[in-house]
Amino acid sequence: MDKPISIEDRPRQNWFGKNLRRNFLAGLLVLVPVTIVIFVILWFFHAIDGILQPVIRLLFGHTITGLGFAITFVLIYLVGVLASNIVGRRIIQFGEWLVCKLPVLGQLYNAAKQAMSSISGLSRTKAAFREVVLIEYPRKGLRSIGFVTNEIIDSGGRKLTAVYLPTTPVPTSGWLILVTDDQLIRTDISVDTAMKMVISGGIASPPELGARVKEPEIS
Template sequence: MMDTETNVDEKPRQGWFGKNLRRNFLAGLLVLVPVAIVIFVILWFFHTIDGILQPIIRLFFGRTITGLGFAITFVLIYLVGVLASNIVGRRIIQFGEWLVCKLPVLGQLYNAAKQAMSSISGLSRTKAAFREVVLIEYPRKGLRSIGFVTNEIIDSEGRKLTAVYLPTTPVPTSGWLILVTEDQLIRTDISVDTAMKMVISGGIASPPELGARVDGSQGS
């Protein structure tokens, strides 16, 4: 009789222990996995940037100095920013950009990259910046992708086409440019910053509502 009572008491304890172990383990994962991802990205970025100047560092110092390439790169970026913030520096940079833009292919690549970075960083003062967040039926019927309206053009038949940039996850600096007609757009009321967070987080940082209908009809 006592053995039966003991077994009955042990089962709830084992169940509680298992649930508690699982809950605490998952809680630990929720904390450590994002931290590990951030650390991995930081280390990857550090080693990538640091490795760019290491051949030059070895040439001058005769050996590799870990971190020096990253430090030099950081200082160079800062100095270019300081240079671009004053009148004389802007003139010099504008002249250099003018020379680059005169080069075939490279000039177009430079302009496209500059406009994309300006739009994503929010520093753009021109109409090239992302204007609106929309949904596009892409890459196939029934699926929706987040897009950023960048421009509006008129085709040879007089139809208005909207240029939409479709970013990739989790790196929004790469993506596709598509031209769509008005009836292919599903407009939303979410901000560019919110949509960018959605793209970078893979949808984890999403608003509770998109403010758009995704049943095949255009949003209001």
């Protein structure tokens, strides 16, 4: 027969169990974020590296891991250097002028450029994301974080607010909706804080929302 656990051994076992659980959770808190960051870095590396791999295979006859990423990085840097001087800026402006003359592609280019300027913080105009709001979306009773981008007046003189609804964890993709003022829930959340909330899936959220969420109407 197994020897019964004595009263003296029980506190020791409880301490061991609590210590094991505490250390295990502490390890998870360290390793899970690190693993996610490493996964994102590897995904980003392979995605960028794969862009020029067909050209590298054509030139060298085989794939060279990392060379595509290095060449892409150097090209981006050289374009940045070109865009930072007067002659290069003139050349780029002329190229943009030609692209903007193309149907559909011109509008797509302008939209992509404005979005990148806003997200990177390099826009010289007023911030594209003016305010953080909550929208009752995608269905009644649910709230989504949105960024006010513009105000539009319709043919009847009614003001509509353009709100960009980002997706998690990649905020560069999302939806554009037009809503009236009564459909907006104003907040005092900064754009940076809201962006962190979106990217982290709500993990990096402020302790207080800064807005009173309306209760859904009962019909």
